[in-house]
Amino acid sequence: MNIILSTILVALLLLPVSCTEDFLQTDPIGKATVDNFYETDKDAEMALMSAYDILQWKHASGSWNSTYLVRLLPTDDVNAGGGGEGDQPRLQRINNFNYGPENDAIAAVYQTDYFGIYRANKVINNTEPETDYREQIIAEAKFLRAYYYFELVSMFGDVPLNLEDLAPSEYSQPRAPKEDIYDQIESDLQDAIAVLPLKSEYSDQDNFRASKGAARALLGKAHLFQEEWGDAAGYFNDVITSEEYDLIDDYGTLFTKPEEFGEESLFEINYTSEEQYNWGNFPWASRGVESNIIIQLIGQRWDQGFNPGNTDLLGGWGFLPATPEVYSAYSQDDIRRPSSVISEDTLEAWGGGINAADAYGYEGYLRIKYHPRIPETTWEGGATGELNYGTNFRMIRYADVLLMAAEAYMRDDNEDRARTELNKVRDRAGLVDVTASGEDLFDAIVQERRRELAFEGHRFLDLVRWGLAEQELSDRGFVEGKHNLFPIPLVEMRNNREITENNPGY
Amino acid sequence: MRKGILTFISLFICVLAFGQEQTISGTITDAENGSPLPGVNIVVEGTTMGTTSDMNGEYEIIVPEDQDVLVFSFVGYERKTVQINGRSTINVSLQPRAEELEEVIVVGYGTQQKSLVTGSISKVESEDLTGLPISRAEEALEGKTAGVSVVPTSGSPGAGMKVRIRGTGSNQNSQPLYIVDGMKTGDISFLSPSDIESIEILKDAASAAIYGAEGANGVVLISTKSGSKDETKISYDVQYGMQSAGNTAQPMTADMYTTYMNEAGHDIVQDAPNNVSTNWVDQTFQQAPMQKHNLSFSGGSENSTYMFSGSYFNQKGIVGGDKADFNRYSIRFNSTHEVKDWIEVGNNLTYTNFNRSAISEDNVFGSVIGNTLMFDPLVPVTYDGTPGIIQDALDNDLDPVTNNEGEYYGVSRNTLGEIVNPLAAIQNNKGNTEQNKLFGNVFARLKPVEGLNITSRFGVDYASQLYHTWSPKYWYSVENQSNSTDVRDNYDRWYTWLWENFAEYSFSINNHNVRVLGGVSAQQFTHKYLTTLSGPLFKEGETFAQHGSAELEGRLSGNKQVSKQASYYARINYDYQNKYLFEAAFRRDGSSLLGPEYKWGNFPSVSAGWVVSEEDFWGVDAINFFKLRGSWGENGSLSNLGYDQYRALITTSGLRYPTATTGYYAAAEPQALANPELRWETSIQSNFGLDVYFWNSRVTFSADYYQKVTKDLLTPSSPPLSVGNYAPYVNAGDVTNKGFEFQLGLSKREGDFNYNMNFNLSTNDNEVTYLNPLLDRVSGANVGTGWTVTYFEEGKPVWYFRGYETAGIFQNEAQIQDYINEHGLTGYNPQPGDPIIVNNQDDGLINAEDQKMIGNPHPDILFGANLNFSYKNFDMRMYMAGQAGNDILMAWNRTDRATYNRPQYFYDNRWTGEGSTNDFFRAQTQSPLAYHSDMLVFDGSYLRVKQIELGYTLPENMLRSVNISKARLFVSLNDYFTFTKYPGMDPVAGSFNVQSLGVDRGVYPIAKKVMAGLSVTF
Structure with missing residues (x-):
């Protein structure tokens, strides 16, 4: 009797012990490990799409962080508005030039740029270019990395240049000089231009993806911001002579659904009404928002x-x-x-x-x-119109390219060509041709950019680089030498051991 | 099985089967003083036949011929078994027992004599639970025992409880671990309080250490009732009552509202009908019934015991009625069987079905409770006929909401957006959660040799839940409408199994008493869920609210989660002559939630006690028991750790990018930066206490001091933003809780008038003592638009309130100018009547940087009193609980919508001109400097009379003829009186969110109740 019982006892006590380590091993459910990803065309495509997805999230998040708003608020084109001074105070403060490193909306611009860069780096560093498609995907990732770095360098100045996967001990990286950031942008875009398809080579479904034209326009813009006029004009000229783009006749339809990815469009951030959200299922705080909720806000x-x-x-x-x-x-x-x-x-x-x-x-x-407009959203299938605006943000438009080209040619002493490009834009607007030259011509370009591109998020950075911000914005609170750059966010200052100095004035 | 049923049936038959009889009588007296004892239970052993002694201690009982044993029992006395041996007169004297000392309490994996306990354990017994009109057993813990704070998350029927043992120990979940009859669970809403025999709360680390990995926030051990070998019983308890709202916050009346808004510079629209002033709180709150039934059969025979019970509980809401309803059916079967003299088997099993509907609360973005406080008072509940505003909507093919009589609900043009007519919102509230749950365990206990017990126990917690809701078409305003219908069903299935094997060996050598326990266990938790949505329904209505009758395919999502745990544990108890006490325990736990290197955690503890009163030199007669005790130990917690947090995995969840035509590209990315070094959250606690009993335990006193440091709290980490992905969690925070606990008991048990009173008081000091130096503070809950109000920060209480500090009200322009000049402020443009914002950051600006701690939601002191009196057949119970020193933020306020209604407090206390007040701001609706300031923080101290109950036990001689052994009628007032200075909804009701303790966004208040009940035992 006792022998039997003792055997049972020993068996009971030892049974769980012998297989504990195996027992505690659990495989991830519904997720892959990093080691077995980035291997196929499909993997690469999915990894790339996460880098595009950051663009969508950073411009229109349900938490009201929006790069679009941050670019527009510090201008004389808009007031903050909203329900009152207590409605989203951090946005109100950008409009008043009463912001510092603690401003969450500005921090979100910086953070989401690096989110995009991290995802683009993952594609570039982990994908073997074994197929044409994967080569194109790497080129798209380079375009996106350049896009995010250009936003950082133009808004924040010197920033950390992270291109590789970082180990936890390497998380703190120092600010790289602006020139190094621009060098990287130029090299990424040159690589991208060599590989990317023309817009017309993309299928209708893929029309949103980075094209050769978009990469040329962005590279031209990067040179323009560095005042490298000849290089800038060259890349804009490539876009113009590619005959891939044209101004559409009716400016009134430019910002409507039918003109999305249209003839005048080089690069857009895509939003959709397909989700048919209602008040009960809108994913406010998540990355999953597919509609443009900022349209409702404004x-x-x-x-x-x-x-x-x-x-x-x-x-x-x-x-x-x-x-x-x-x-x-x-x-x-x-x-x-x-x-x-x-x-x-x-x-x-x-x-x-x-x-x-x-x-x-x-x-x-x-x-x-x-x-907000009725045709831009949907009530179908029980959707709530307020939550389903599919309006795309137009990031690079042919009219913008023409005006940048005009500026580059004018600075590069080719005023004829400058007037030609400028007058294309004026013609479409129903205005007479400009015949001016010198400073008057420049002034005409300045005025035309404001009118043509109003509320599209260009004016603040334009005024800063033209040195006109103090003249135009000081009555709204702009301080020359301070607000030319946005502050490096507080969270970055505190957690990045390699950054000790913020931008001047903060 | 068939034999079991036969046994079962025969147990009932024997009640009825009587043949030859004998009559026995006698007198029962107290063995110490010889006085007669009335009310003693006399039972024929193994039957339900019995009686009780009368006023003179005399009894008479008829016993069948074949029975030969009588059992005498009485509260406070040793029970006595007497052989009849053919006698017809049996006089018995009962020995009073020094009850406090003999009491046995339940500890982890066993029981222990209370006098030998070295840790800090509180016990709540079934008598304290039965009379309460509660759906969940935790509620009974409020005020019952020192150091335990119980905050209902809401007064909504079926809502959960926040239980904090010795303070808030963590930045996230701080709920204790519940062990029901040895089976772990996170929530005890399925358990009928009537089934509970006792609740033991293991407060110190040494007591909880045997549960190591999950004991960091304390352990609550619940034992359910079992049958008795001596007595067969049928009990039926019923309770019925009405609930109503207590003193809740009041919004402004129509006149006040109009005046306030005009003063604040807003035009108010008055639509027809004119002269309406609707108090939405009065209109929404109503009386609602609640009821409780419990029927149980229990008993046993020489080798078996059983307890079979069925319970029903229903509570309707004081807001929403049927739309806020909690309905629970549960059945329980507990049994033990001594199959052989060396093996016992048994089970504790319960099946529960509950159904809960809830209305929304604790939210300023459209919750029903929020809307009662914020909706336009100029609007009638419903219209007579069809006014213009409704007609316009109808003409535009919209769907204004109607009541069941077809009358249109009132619509506002002043209050738009999420804030709508609360009664219309209730009308459109359709959600309902149903859960079926099987919970319990089966066990076998071997006794191969004297002193050795080997137990193998397999427990299961299986629950399957369906949340079903649908939404009709509606139109509340131009900003809040839906022209379609949909249905959603969310399925959840939880399944946990726990297999435990442990052995205990006890022996005594020359007054050295030793018990050794060792064991192993394994556990697996699985959660599978699926959420579904489709629409529109082809016809509107509950009967069409099924996916099969939706026109389009819907959307689906779901996942499965698995976690596992393995544990080893051991404990040794030693005492010498019940005088010197020592205990040590050790547990080692491994979890699948942590990386390979950090999977295992070790949790040791030691404790010791000295019963000074057992020493020969002890000569204080008035003190019959005096014990000193101390303990130290470590416990762990993983309750705040999600799945796969230690490893970086590629996720596609919710990630996609639309194509330029229709449809999406799927996207994938690493879900977060990895932190393979993630480890157990650990609490280290020291406890010192003493127990002193005076005058043969008629007065008892206990005191404890504790210090509990929770280390390695999981906090968000803070890599530089430029790293580019979501931060992993890291172990980077410590919280310290310390305080004193006192319990005092007074009792008298002789004569006609008896009493038993317990008082408890505890203090708690809560502070974050360490936080990752790279983080300034961790932000918590938000209020309204754009105010993060609670923070987790070193040197401050957990989730304290942060906002603008004020120094009174600006009375005139001159004062403003002085203030601006004094501080050199720019961009600060207050008006007279605005609060003076303290410029804490001397930078010439008044902005968010000037915010500081403006409130602490944690009470400094918790107290409770339980008073029981009885005189002859009458008994009375009073039970109170309260807390002091905590702050509450009145938070149903928004700065982005000017013209919603505000609390009457704003009107009554507003600044109306120079010198009117220095305490509250003028009529104004938008300034964050006013709305995000300490002017909305109030003292949340309260004392609530939880229960006043009056009972009457019917005389025995009246009942004997109808075969009833005991019947008691009672009436009570519950949660009826509350003393507080807080002008908001309810100082007790909390919030669902752990980071929102003390933030009142319009919570569902706890109803006050008038109850009546009956309990009968056959």
Whole structure:
């Protein structure tokens, strides 16, 4: 009896012991390990798409962090608006030039650029270019890496140049000089241009992907920002002579669905109404948002008495009302004005109105470009229109390329060519040709960029690089020598042992 | 099996089968003083036949011929078994017992005599649970024992509890580990409180150490009832009552609202009908019933015991009624069988079905409770007819909400967005959660030789849950509408098994008493879930709310999670002459959630005690027991660790990018930077205590001091942003909790008037003592738009409130100018009536950098009192609980929507001109400097009378004729009186979010209840 029991006892005690280590081993469920990824065309494609996905997230996140907003707020084209001064204080402060390293919205720009770079690096460093498709994917990743670094260098100046996978002990990297960042951007884009297809070579479905034209335009822009006029003009000329792009006739349709990835488009960030979100399933805090929620944020507020009359406009949450200054930048007969900014009189003429007393930041003018519109969203399948704007952000547009080309040629002493490119843009807007030269020509380019590209996120960086920011923005709080660059975020300053000095003034 | 059923049936038959009879009578007296004892239970052994002694201690009982043993039992006395041996008169004297000392308490993997305990363990018994109108047993712990804080997450029926043993020990989940009859579980909502025999709370590390890896936040051991070998019983308890709202916060009336908004510079729209002033709180809150039934059969025979019970609990909500409803059915079967003299087998099994509907709360973005406080008071509940605003909507093919009578709910033009008519929102609330759960274990206990017990126990916790909801079309306002319908079903399945094998050997040599325990266990946890959504439904309505009747295919997501744990443990208990006590325990746990190098954690503990009163030199007669004890130990926790956090894996979850036409490209990326060095969160606790009993234990007193340091808390790490991916969690924070605990008991048990009173008080000091130096502070919960209010920071309490500090109100322009000049401020433009914001960062700016700690949500002191009195057949119970020194933030406020309604407090206390007040700001709706300041932080101290119960036990002679051995009727007031200065919803109700303790975004208040009940034993 006792022998049997003792045997049972020993067996019971030892049974779990013998197989413990195996027992505690669990395989990941629904996920792959790093070692068995980056091996096939499909793996490479999925890894690349995560680098595109960062663009979508960084410009329109449900937490209201948006690179688009950060580029637009420090200008004289918009007020912050919203429900009141307490609505998203960190965005309000960018509009007032009352921001420092602690500003989360600015930190998010910096962080998401590096998120994009990390993902592009993963593709570039882990994918073997064994097939044509993988070679193209690596080229796309290089375009994206250059895109993110260009945003960093133009907004923050010297930043860490991370190109390899870092071990935890290497996480802190020092700020690299601007020149090194630009060198890397140029080399990445040259590699990309050599491989990337022309836009017309992409299928309709793949039209959003980086093309040779987009890479040339970005490289030209990188040279323009370094005031390397000849190189800049050369790459813009490549775009112009490629005959891949043209200005479309009707400026009024430029920002509508049918013109997305159209003839005038070089690079866009893609959003979709396909998800048919409603209030119950919108993934506010997650990367998974596929629609452009920022469009909803930047419409006039219904609760501020907005009545769209017989337009197809919809109400939003009140951010980014236009200023009188941007309205008066257009002449009466500029056909771009009603598609960009309108006065309250115009709205009333269209049968609508607004209760100005309640509208915070509203000075009598409505921003029309990127305003919520009925055709841009969907109510199908129970969707909530507010949450489903599919409006793409147009990042590189042919008109922008022409105006940059005009500037580069003018600086490169080719005023004829400069006027030619500038007048292409003016013709489409219904304006007479410019015949000026010298500073007047430059001034014409400056004015034309503001009007043509209003609310697209170019003006602040343009004013800074032209040295005009103090003149145009000091009454809004801009301090020369300080606000020329955004501050390196506090979290980076604190956690990166190699960075001790912030940008001047912060 | 058939034999089991036969045994079972025969147990009942014997109640009815009587043949020849004998009548026995006698007197029962107290063995110490000879006084007669009324109310003693006399039972014929092995049957349900019995009686009780009368006022003079006399009894008479009819016993069948074939029975020969009587059992005498009485509370507070040793039980006595007497052979009849043909006698007709049997006089018995019962020995009072020094009960406090003899009491046995449950400890990990066993039991222990209370007098020999060296750790800090509190016990709550079934009597403290039965009368309470509660759905969950944790609620009964509030105020019952020192050092335990119980905060309901909400007053909503079926809502959970936040239980904190000796303070908040972690930055995330700090719930204790629950062990029900030896089986681990994280939540005890399935358990009927009526089934519980006792709850033991292991507070110090040494007591909890045997549960090592999961004991860091304390352990709650729950034992369910079992049958008795001597007594067969049928008990039925019923309780029924009405609930209503206590003093909740009040929003402004229509006049106040209009005045306030006008003063703040907003135009208010008054639609027809005019002169409406709706108090949405009054309109939404209502009376609601609750009821509880429990029927149990228990008993045993020489070799077996059994307990079979069925319970039903239903509570409707004081907001939402049927839409906030909790319904639970449970059955339980516990049994033990001594199959041979060397083996016993048994089971504790329960099956529960619960159904819960809940309305939304604790949220300023459209929750029902939030809406009652924030919706426009100028709007009627419903309209007579169809006013213009509704007609316009109908003309545009929209769907304004109607009540069951077809009347349209009132719609506002002042309050838009998420804030809608709360009754319309309730009307559209369709969600419901149903869970089926099987929980329990089977065990075998071998006794091969004297003193050795070997137990093998297999436990299962299986639950399957379905959340079902659908949404109708609705139109609340231009900003909040839906023109379609959908249905969603979310399935969850949890399955845990735990297999434990342990052996205990005890022996005594010359007054050296030794017990040794050793064991191993293995555990696996599996969670599989699936969420589904489809729509639109081809017709609107509950009966069409199925995926099969949706027009389009829906969306699906889901995953499976598995974690495993293996453990070894050992304990030794030693005492010499019950005088010198020593215990040491050790546990080693391995978890699949950690990387290979850090999988295993070791958790040792030691404790010792000295019963001074057992010494020969002890000469203090008034003190019959005096014990000193001390303990030290380490416990672990992994409750805050997710899956695969130590390794970087490639995920595709939620990642995709739209193509330029339709559809998506899938995307994949490393989900986070890896941290292979992740390890166990550990708490190290020291405890010193003493127990002193006076006058034969009529007065008992215990005191404890503890210090608990939780190390290696999981906090977000902080690589530079330029690394480019999500940060992994790291072990980089310490929290220290320390405090004193006192318990005092007074009792008298003789004569007609008896009492038993317990008082407890504990202090707690909570502080984050270390945080990763690379992190300034970790941000927690948000309030409204753009205010992060709680933070985790070194030198501060866990999740303290951070905001603007104020120094009164600016009374006039001159004062403002002085302040601006004094501090050299730019960009700061207050008006008279605005708060004076303290410029803590002397940088010439008033901005978020000036924020500092403005409140501490943790109480400094917890206290409770339990008073029981009885006089003859009447008994009365009073039970109170409270806390002091904690702050509450009144947080149903937003700065982004100007014209929602605000608390009446804002109106009554506002600044209305120079000299009117220096405590609260003027009518204004937008300034974060005012709304994000300490002016909205209030003292949250409270005292709540949890229960006043009056009971009457029917006289025995009345019941004997109907074969009832005991019947008691009672009425009670529960949660009825609350004393607090907090002007918000409920100082007790908390929040679902661990980071939001003390943040009141409009919580569902705890109802006050008027209850009546009956309990009968056959």
